[in-house]
Amino acid sequence: MKHIKNILKTTGLLLLTLFVFSSCEKEDNYDYDSIYPVISSIAGLTSGLVQTQVIEYSVFPRGGSTFEWTVTNATIKSTNEATNKIQVNLLNAGPVTISVVETTLGGVKSEPKAITFNVGEFCPLVLDNFLGAFNCDEEGYGVYGVNFTKNDAFPNRVYNDNFWDYAAAGQTIYYVFDGSLNQNINVPMQTFIFGDDTEGSVVGSGKYDGCTNTMTVTYTVVYGGDASTTKHVFSK
Numbered sequence: 001m002k003h004i005k006n007i008l009k010t011t012g013l014l015l016l017t018l019f020v021f022s023s024c025e026k027e028d029n030y031d032y033d034s035i036y037p038v039i040s041s042i043a044g045l046t047s048g049l050v051q052t053q054v055i056e057y058s059v060f061p062r063g064g065s066t067f068e069w070t071v072t073n074a075t076i077k078s079t080n081e082a083t084n085k086i087q088v089n090l091l092n093a094g095p096v097t098i099s100v101v102e103t104t105l106g107g108v109k110s111e112p113k114a115i116t117f118n119v120g121e122f123c124p125l126v127l128d129n130f131l132g133a134f135n136c137d138e139e140g141y142g143v144y145g146v147n148f149t150k151n152d153a154f155p156n157r158v159y160n161d162n163f164w165d166y167a168a169a170g171q172t173i174y175y176v177f178d179g180s181l182n183q184n185i186n187v188p189m190q191t192f193i194f195g196d197d198t199e200g201s202v203v204g205s206g207k208y209d210g211c212t213n214t215m216t217v218t219y220t221v222v223y224g225g226d227a228s229t230t231k232h233v234f235s236k
Contacts, residue, residue, distance in 0.1 A: 064105030
């Protein structure tokens with residue numbers, strides 16, 4: 001009797017093992033051959049962009065899948081080994097569309113996932129475009145003329161001969177253009193003699209546009225011991 005019980009126990013364990021193995025094998029086949037891929041999102045910057053930038057975009061790297069990317073109004077600069085990431089060269093201003101399709105190990109394709117965003121215009125700095133006569137529109141005051149010159153010993157710097165419409169003879173302040181994609185202007189702290197021989201100081205910062213050749217700068221001006229804020233918009 002004891003012998004028969006052992007045979008039944010051994011047979012039961014064998015059947016259970018076969019059942020578990022068979023179940024696992026079916027589950028594996030389902031994962032790799034029958035799964036339908038869905039791309040939930042494309043990661044990467046979509047705002048505050050300007051032409052000439054190179055930006056990386058990516059999707060979730062599902063194991064065994066390959067990814068086919070397409071772009072419009074831009075070019076693909078590179079892809080990584082897994083192809084779930086690309087670098088896009090934003091050559092042109094205007095709308096850009098990036099799309100990707102996933103193909104699983106079993107050959108099933110996803111629906112395309114796409115994003116569309118706008119790329120701003122960017123023109124590299126040409127310092128000579130910011131020289132000569134400009135109109136200065138001073139907030140709360142009015143419009144008056146200024147003249148910008150340069151000193152070859154200091155690249156990316158221009159000098160304003162009529163700051164605040166109240167400069168003593170020979171007085172200038174200078175602006176430093178960073179020449180980057182951000183198009184920043186820095187006005188370092190400078191002492192300044194005003195038109196009535198009062199000594200003060202000026203410091204500020206702003207932006208320039210290399211396409212329109214305009215500048216917008218906000219300053220803190222100290223005159224006669226009093227500090228105030230003023231804003232200038234320069235244009236031809």
